[in-house]
Amino acid sequence: MSSHPQRWLESLVDRLYKLRWILLLIFMVLTGLAIYPASQLSFEQSIESLYAKDDPHLLDYLESKRLFGGDEFVFVAYTTPDLLEPEGLLEVRRFSQDLSKVPGVNAEVTQNLADALSPPKLNFFLRALIKRKQDEMTELFRGVLIGDDNQTTAIVLRLLPEKDSPVPRGETFRRIRQLAEGHTPRAYVVGEPVQVHDMFRYVEEDGNILFKVSLNLLALVLFLLFRRLRWVMLPLLVVICSLLWTEAILVLGDFQLSMVSSMLNSLVTIIGIATVAHVAVHFQELQRNNISRPRAIRQTMVELLPAIFWTCATTAAGFASLLSSEIAPVRSFGIMMALGTMMVLIASTVLLPGGISLGYLSAPLKHSSEQGLERILKKVCLGTERYPRFILGGTVLLVLFAAGGFSRLKVETDFSKNFRDSSDIVQALNFVETRLGGASTWEVNFPAPPRL
Structure with a gap:
């Protein structure tokens, strides 16, 4: 200097x-x-x-959200052996009504198997006609409201837009899960908004810890x-x-x-x-x-x-x-x-x-621990000075070995891998993925001609 x-x-x-x-x-x-x-x-x-504010995927998503409301769905699924019996369908309807009362849920468009097979707003003759076609109607909802085993069902809840919800999203999910855990048999809660909320919550909690x-x-x-x-x-x-x-x-x-x-x-x-x-x-x-x-x-x-x-x-x-x-x-x-x-x-x-x-x-x-640390560090320095070629060669071999693994790295695209296998969200996803048609939703929209 x-x-x-x-x-x-x-x-x-x-x-x-x-x-x-x-x-x-x-x-x-x-x-x-x-x-x-x-x-x-x-x-x-x-x-x-x-996403970046000018990302084309984000712009498309925001445009779709502006036009169609950005639907967010939560699936509440469970298994019962008497699902298609009158008592089973009655329980589906009752549980659906309880879930629809949760603040933040759009109660008017909740979907459940009981209402799908016997819509309450139809007159007696139409309900009787649909009942005769119950097997065909059941196939129509297969994988969404009913599983292949005819024992697993899902109640589909549509959430209100977050700006219109009377409570935060976290409170809505907490109450839905509270009802699901109290239900007999136990119900599982899944859905894209639930996964996103849990991911951010876990990240925030882990960061604080x-x-x-x-x-x-x-x-x-x-x-x-x-x-x-x-x-x-x-x-x-x-x-x-x-x-x-x-x-x-x-x-x-x-x-x-x-x-x-x-x-x-x-x-x-x-x-x-x-x-x-x-x-x-x-x-x-x-x-x-x-x-x-x-x-x-x-x-x-x-x-x-x-x-x-x-x-x-x-x-x-x-x-x-x-x-x-x-x-x-x-x-x-x-x-x-x-x-x-x-x-x-x-x-x-x-x-x-x-x-x-x-x-x-x-x-x-100087304490004994500090003196011991100094002795170890001095030995490391002496070893580095005495055997530079050996250390350099070992380092090169280690780098080459690591390079082999580096070339095999893959980007994980499975969202559930963000969570531990023992977490509630992974268990719920596994339940829905194996017994129903999955919890993911796709939205495809496109410009239509003025006259259809």
């Missing part, structure tokens, strides 16, 4: 150190102000969010390595501030979390804790050499700030490269992660000088 950049860096670090208390106070106030907007960051749970687990696990590792509460709290402070600032900016920029960006918290946690751990190790080494705390802070920042900057900058650039993707959630994830990474850089730069200066801090002692 030339003398001029070195002097500029030392001047910057001196200024940061002199203003450490003011900067710490300002950024803690900003963090407090960011709490409310950050809490408003929502999770986009529509299938439209997976991953964030909490990674945060607590890394905090435990930091405590075991440094044996100081300070080096646990400072990384957590940097992570929390970075996340709150990032999420607040995203809300102000009218962004929403997507299925891909649900990992935002976990990844920012890893980047933030790794950055502070790097600073902690270097600072403690200087203190062990009997360097005073103010000088150790300055020297640590001077020696590590360029590395921290370039690490965060290149990481942010890597995430920003995702903007080249044609998938909208991937692009938004790239923006969010690039922003979050730069927030880690800012938080580390302005919070650590004040955070390290707080309270009493004696020179750290």
Whole structure:
């Protein structure tokens, strides 16, 4: 490093150190102000969010939705041996009426086997005629309202448009499932809107669990390595501030979390804790050499700030490269992660000088675990220096072996593979796929001549 950049860096670090208390106070106030907007960051749970706004498939779908209402169907299926008996059909009609009362369901167009074989709005003579043709009518609904075993039936519920529904989609599905679980025999709930809702719900829940687990696990590792509460709290402070600032900016920029960006918290946690751990190790080494705390802070920042900057900058650039993707959630994830990474850089730069200066801090002692780790790392370094050709050859062989598997990768298009086999949605899908004609719906529309 030339003398001029070195002097500029030392001047910057001196200024940061002199203003450490003011900067710490300002950024803690900003963090407090960011709490409310950050809490408003929502999770986009529509299938439209997976496509770019100018995607031709999305435009066709939105046009169809505008013209025909974008029908969404939920299938509630179960098996009973007396399905085609009067008592069985009566139970189908009763259960259908209960399901139709669920808020968010368009009760006027609910379809069930009992009404299909004996429409209630027809007069007596027409119902009698249809009853005589029951076998032929049954074949008409085969695979949808009745299975090949003549014991499995499905009730088809059409949902109201989400903007017209009195309750959120999640509440509608919860009540439908509540009725299905309470029915004897047990009924299974499937349908595209249910699958999409469950997918987003599981992703959001898994993202929150991953964030909490990674945060607590890394905090435990930091405590075991440094044996100081300070080096646990400072990384957590940097992570929390970075996340709150990032999420607040995203809300102000009218962004929403997507299925891909649900990992935002976990990844920012890893980047933030790794950055502070790097600073902690270097600072403690200087203190062990009997360097005073103010000088150790300055020297640590001077020696590590360029590395921290370039690490965060290149990481942010890597995430920003995702903007080249044609998938909208991937692009938004790239923006969010690039922003979050730069927030880690800012938080580390302005919070650590004040955070390290707080309270009493004696020179750290080397614990047996740290000494053991150093011995292992030294052996790794010595082995790398002694056997470079062996390590390089092994690496090449490993890459070639991995390349064979890479060429055999396939894109999974089965939507049910997003869920565990033990999940309710997979069990319900398997039930409907094996006993009925499936739960997927196709909509084909085309322009018609003015006169048909």
